[in-house]
Amino acid sequence: MGIALRHISKRFGSQVALDDVSLELERGERVALVGENGAGKSSLMNVLYGLYAADAGDIALDGAPVRIRTPADALARGIGMVHQHFTLVRTLSVAENVVLGNEPTRGGLLDLPRAIAEVQATCRRFGFELDPRARVDALTVGSQQKVEIVKALHRGVSTLILDEPTAVLTPQEADELFAVTRKLADEGLTVVLISHKLREVLSFATRIAVMRRGKKVAEVKPADATPESLAALMVGARTPPPPPPASTPGEVVVALERVTAGRLKEVSLEVRAGEVLGIAGVDGNGQRELAEVLTGLRRVEAGALRLAGEGRPLTPRQARALGVAHVPEDRLHHGIVTDFTVAENVSLGRHRLAPFAKGALIDFAGRLGRTSALLESHDVRPREPGLRMGALSGGNQQKLVVGRELDAAPKLLVAVQPTRGLDLAAVDAVRARLLDFRAKGGAVVLVSLDLDEVLALSDRVVVLYEGRVTGGFARAAFDERVLGRRMLGVRDA
Template structure:
């Protein structure tokens, strides 16, 4: 998106949170600070002196580090090799691995991290991989550390540990800049909060002097009149009047409806899915599901919780015909799971919102209305006999774009011209418009702002109320707790817990996500 007169003060030795809806400019501004984007106008000061970064290398040299939401690690290399990559200590022209391990171990110990420098990154948990990213930035001398949605894929326990890490870094004089959609989390850890909207910084408040609802109102445009920009002492980094372009497709969301846990008001209906002892292999050739059993009924939302990489994606692919079973049995909407294909799944009434929409759900070069018709392009209102019904397709697409607040509201624009959040809205709109009997959704609100999240949650509840069974895979435990009538926890391809709503407990789910045993099964 564009930055329009965005300003930000970053003070040494504080934890500053930057919040805002999708398209507000948070990532764009951080990418300017990190040298990935170049501003068209404005000034960028460090210690009162103007600077201009040509690349992240310049930012790193000035003591700025950034940990992206999607980690930039080489999975097949060790912790030490990832940390020193590009700055390897050498001996006789070759990597001095022993020295690299010693140096990385010293950095990790200095900042209180427990990491084995010789462990391969692909053997680590997601939380430990994130620590590697942080150690990598600190090893390169970062005084200002930018964290982009750092708790998106962490368990509650790992999130608590990260909060302690952030506060520990601040106590040692480092500065942490936290980008997050989780306002409760922000208020629990930040010293100061900057709110962005439509490319501008609209408010700065002390975390101790505001509330979640007040921040949400500032983010969507309510309550911003009279908001006071707090005074700050001499800054380590300051930007003012920055403007420039990053990603496209700005969407100003409407004020979100409250998202409260949905009480189960009626008994669930007939069984839509009955699966026993499901087994399948992952893309890496290793077992991904190792005896998973679950049941889904009409009129309920069944959450699948777990740390990323524990079989959730493979389970969704089995249920939608994208991955073959190696063993086990089950019935889905009156037919066997064995031999299921995507076409057969759709024919039976399965809807699918995949984790990777670009790979699985859309053709980005096609228009929005062409993408809305995918999978139903031979059916009314998208077709009339063997012919495309251009008028019917246009009318239905316009209805969906309005209902789901997709911006720009233009059915003939290429889908790739929309922001990621608006692309996701198109996928959700299309799948729910087909009135599925069983809906399988994976990470349905990842990357969406609070307004869009509330809207998607409302639509999933509507599908449940109409009698659909919903299987929701989400790495966001708050989302799982908010929507689910029952929750299955997966760890290393096995079910380690099965909880009805009345027994849902965030801490216990977190323990099961890490493989701990307990009383629920």
């Protein structure tokens, strides 16, 4: 007996995150959940851990239905989860972190000696080598992850969910993690591993569930699977998107030569006027760094970046002056100022230029006129330039950002996840704007985790894996399976 998730569905607004997913977890099993970004792996586990409330479906524990509304409920039923981003108090000791929320007390105060003894006992029992007195911020990332696991085990969990646990680990730390978890599973712990690293999944799991777009599409045994077969299941057989009208690429707008910057390693590529270059890859493989280099937000460490034939941009201001526009990944953080009015946000970036300024003064009339025109032409609602930006819906905020960036008549548009979190109408509107810009001779770098989007809009696609280019494809050569393999670092046979 174990845990059964039955017919779970979950929507976020108009987006379907989980569509009638059922999954059973037997005691002592090592189950891997694989799928692309946004396939629903984490959502499903967040439902089990009480972070999300399912819209439909139920959870049964040893055959009896249970309601899990909060992580505390989940912990009480023996379900623990270690998130990709740690939830440790860095300035506290290991023991304090482990007992946090469940502290042994004496006279209303923390009984630290007892906490240390308890944590020591837990570490010994499960074979973790950790000093309960060490401060968490003095530990390596791998040890911090062990603290997270010990924290769950200390609560007496019988099911442990690990969300992308190796994303932050070195290969040696990852090996150690799997050795420890395997041993725990042998002792009866149920382990769920969320990952898109197919090799580790194949070597660790006893059963693999593949998710795609909110549905569970397959369950396989590792013995019956290869990295290629899993990649194919994850990506699925897609209907090829209708191609945008062919373009005739013009001169090179931006060229990178062996550029290294942060996670980005020796990347060479070029983008021409009148084409969309799609950047495909699993999250965290250097796409963000690439966008930051192109927009001047990140310094090039080695290699050369040439923009419109001129030297590389050093600051965002210089990049803008050279004709680079940016639709940032994190709209609220980098794209807009929510406390400013819509008109003020439209002027951001061009606030010192006509029609937004007259000399050193703000040109209120010019700003209002340009904003009203932009709200009209990009169908942003409501059409109120004086409204607080934060009062607009996400889709309208994004339409405004795209409109603002294109209004500056750039040569190159760097669009990162431009349609994430938008409803379908807004998605179509934003995509139409990008293609429209391309048709008028603009160059677009489109970074998206949504492979469908990349394939639908791009003239060429470059795949990034671990910061390096692992493939370049012209539209005629688009093949989801090949692309999918390259995205996962699987070499061609």
